[in-house]
Amino acid sequence: MGIIWTIIIGFIAGVIAKFIMPGPNEPQGFILTAILGIVGAFVASFLGQMLGWYGPGEGAGLIGAVVGAIIVLFVYGYFAGRKTA
Numbered sequence: 001m002g003i004i005w006t007i008i009i010g011f012i013a014g015v016i017a018k019f020i021m022p023g024p025n026e027p028q029g030f031i032l033t034a035i036l037g038i039v040g041a042f043v044a045s046f047l048g049q050m051l052g053w054y055g056p057g058e059g060a061g062l063i064g065a066v067v068g069a070i071i072v073l074f075v076y077g078y079f080a081g082r083k084t085a
Helices: 002-020 030-051 062-080
Strands: none
Touching (some): 030 062
């Protein structure tokens, strides 16, 4: 149930992160934004477990997932904004 809960929280976090951090280099599609939010929730869960904030098998909460999603959206915007010559 932990993975399903992380996906649900990540989906919500992706939508919230998109409203917090809009920009021209951010993903335009709803599905890509949701996927990046889910990845952000997994990143937040992993980092929280490594730092000792969450126990083994415990996922990030909504705030942690939103922060993780913002980090993933920032990284995505950085690499999507690069133009190759």
